Amino acid sequence: MPPVQHHGAEADGRLGRALDFGLLKRLWVYLRPHQRWMWRGFIYLLIGSALRLLGPYLIKTLIDQNLTPRTLDGFYPLLSVFMVVVVGEALLRRLQMVAVDTAGQNALLDLRLALFRKLQQLPVSYFDRTSTGRLIGRVTTDVEALNEMFATGVVTILGDFLFLSATLVILFNLDWRLTLVSLIVVPILLFVTTLIRLRVRKAYIAMRARLSQMNAYLHEQISGMSVVQQFNRQAKMVGGYQEINGGVRDAQLASVRWETGLSTAVELLSSFTVALILWYGGGLVVETQLGANTTADSALTLGVLFAFVDYMQKFFHPLNELSLKYTVLQNAMTASHRIFGLLDADDHLPVPEQPNRPRQVSGEITFENVSFGYDPKFPVLKNVNFDVKPGQKVALVGATGAGKSTVLKLLTRLYDVTGGRILLDGIDIRELDPTDLRRHIGLVPQDVFLFEGDILENIRLGKPEVSTADVQEAARRLHLDRMVERFASGWEEPVLERGRNLSAGEKQLLSFARVMVASPSVLVLDEATSNVDSNTEKVLQEAVHELMEGRTSIAIAHRLSTVRDVDSILVFHKGEIVEQGSHEELLQADGVYARLVRLQYGSQTMDS
Ligand SMILES: Nc1ncnc2c1ncn2[C@@H]1O[C@H](COP(=O)(O)OP(=O)(O)OP(=O)(O)O)[C@@H](O)[C@H]1O
Ligand SMILES: [Mg+2]
Incomplete structure (x- = not known):
């Protein structure tokens, strides 16, 4: 087995910058169609913030106009305005979140679709190299990280900065000395939060890596459950899971520890600021009320003091959230980095701009010096040459791993040859539109894959427009109707995921x-290698006959009965054709084929 290289493995545990304008620009492409909602949200945010700024000021007025002088003049009108402001602010906050989320969710809808489309277009070789769990992570966890960005209101971060600046302007206007005293804590706050944020970030990197590991493990275990149980591997597998599981817990705990440390620090500093205001401002208020030291600009009213406490608390709230939003933004940037990494994967089968579209295909297949390796360093096919005339039937035989299935995968362009060429009616298959090619060449794979749905849907897979009558006719020719009759719901019999129930x-x-x-x-x-009873064997054999009727056919034969009926047999050995001829000719030659037949079928089958 050649070593495989995994796409994106390096990116899963890495964190990028919190702001990457290249990535933001690309995200904007998905938001742009829904930008109306964004703007609407932004306007709500502006009005809401203005109301939020107005609240403390109204209370201050209430205290200084009515409470301190003990008069009810204008008390009730002011109180009503205050109520309107508070209710309005709450309503606008909700409207704003809904608007921003509407834009966000619609953008994510488009993004998920784009990812799914991309997955459909990637060549099979991409999936050989990339783990399924990781790809699922792109469409689920990574998109979820972007979702969090909208849910926590990161997109309104600009509004936060506006709010903070406006608060500062108001505070300075109310009392510049008290403002300076209140702001003493801010540098400490910024220093402490930055320090803790670094730790949060580190914990987050670890957590990401662990979660991704866990997803990959889970995916593999669930898909391979029957093997796990068959070989009594449960305890071993639980052990493996426990290790990863413990890692996830530790990483989560570390991240929670630092995150809560962050909010505790912010809360403490905020309370400390209130104490500072009360200490310095309280003194000024008492002095003012006692009439001492009452020059006009050193006077401080109780209302202003209250407003300061209120404003400062409102000031700390977005400051605290800033650090949270920073982490969320960072996660979102990392996730977008990976999402766009997948969207940008430029693996694809080269498709001609102007494909050759032959009117009719007679079905001649030619392999000219074909070489191929899943990993170019380890060739699986070497210099394969053969020619199948229209209507001819050819069988490929050879030991397991000889490269037979690979020949078929190349023929339908699931992979491209690394050397030589493959022709259909004399045209290099790379000049054809792959969609056309796959219409002309029908593949019955070694491992059947059925989708959830019913029998009819699964048969119609390649041609959904085919009528039920035609499906039933085709099925009858393959004696499939007898099987369908046994099902409780006949043609509508449900097929479970991967056809588990068949x-x-x-x-x-x-x-x-x-x-x-x-x-x-x-x-x-x-031909599938699975063993079926001799009755089913006969049914399948007849079906194969019926399928081959009037078609150029290339069959990888594991059953002697298939081999005997073909025009020519190609014997593969370690990626090369070593013998070629009819069953009788090859037996006469007494080479690799004769040996294979003796080994695989035993002498009694040969005589029959
Ligand atoms: N997706 C893949 N990635 C890497 N190597 C592969 C892949 N598929 C097959 N191979 C390797 O290519 C070689 C040929 O495989 P292939 O499936 O063509 O064998 P085969 O002749 O069809 O065998 P069998 O009779 O068991 O079906 C094997 O060594 C196999 O390990
Ligand atoms: Mg095979």
Whole structure:
């Protein structure tokens, strides 16, 4: 097995900058169609923030105009205005969050679709190199990180800065000395939060890596559950999981520890500021009320003191959130980095701009000096040459791992040759539109893959427009109707994920019917190696016959009965064709084929 290189493995535990304008610009592409909601949210935010700034000022007025002089003049009107402001602010906050989230969710919808589309376009070789768990992570966890960005209001971070600046302007206007005293704590706050943030960031890196590891492990375990149980690996697997699981807990705990440390520090500093205001401002208020030291600019009213406490608390709130939003933003940037990494993956089968579109395909297949390796350093096929005339039937035989299935994968361009060329009716298959190519060449794969749905849907897979009557006709020719009759719901019998509820023989018949319905001019068949009873064997054999009828066929044969009926047999050995001829000729030659037949089928089958 050549070593495989994993895409994106390096990126899973890495953190980027919190702000990457290149990435933001690309995210904006998805937000732009929904920007109306963004702007709406931003306007709500501005009005809401203005109301929020107005609140403490109204209370200050209330204290200085009514409470201190003990008069009710204008008390109730002011109180009503205060109520309106508070309620308005709450409503606007909600509207703003809904608006921003509407834009965000719609953008994420588009992004998830783009990711899914991209996955559909990537060549099979990409999936050989990239773990499924990791790819699923792109579409789920990474998109979720972006979702959090909208949910926590990171996008309104600009509004936070506006709010902070406006608060400062108001405070300075109310009393500049008290403002300076209140702000003493801010440098300490910035220093402490930056310090802790670095630790939060480190913990987050560890957590990301652990979670991604856990996803990959889970995915593999769930897909391989039957093997796990068959080989009694449960305890071992739980042990492996426990280790990763413990790692996730430790990483989560570390991140929580630092995050809560951060909010505690902010809270403490905020209370400390209140104490400072009360200490310095309280003294001034008492002096003012006692009439001592009452020059006009050193006087401080109780209302202003209250407003300071209120404003400073409102000031600390976004400051505290800034550090939280910073982390969220950082996660979102890391996630977008990976998401766009997948979207930018430039693996693709080269597709001609102006594909050759032959009117009719007679079905001649030619391999010219074809070489190929899944990893170019380890060739799997070497200099393969053969020619199948229209309507001819050819069988490929050879030991396991000889490269037979690979020949078929190259023929349908799931992979591209690394040397030589493959021709369909004399045209290099790379000059054809792959969609056309796969219509002309029908593949029955070695491992049948069925999708969730019913029997009909699964048969119609390649040609959804085919009528039910045609599906049933094709099925009858393959004697599939007898099988369907046994199902409780007949044609509507549900097929579970991967066809779990069907037997190996049933699945094979279904996959034959799929190709029968698609009616390609060339049939390539990778006979399944699974053992079926002799009755099913006979049914499958007849079905294969029926499928091959009137088509150029290339079949990888594991059953002697298939081999005997073909025009020519190609014997593969370690990626090369070592013998070629009819069954009788090859037996006569007494070479690799004769040995294979003796080994695989035993002498009694040979005589029959
Ligand atoms: N996706 C892949 N990535 C890397 N190597 C692969 C891949 N698929 C197959 N191989 C390797 O290529 C070689 C040929 O595989 P292939 O599937 O063509 O064998 P085969 O002749 O069809 O065998 P069998 O009779 O068991 O089906 C094997 O050594 C196999 O390990
Ligand atoms: Mg194979």
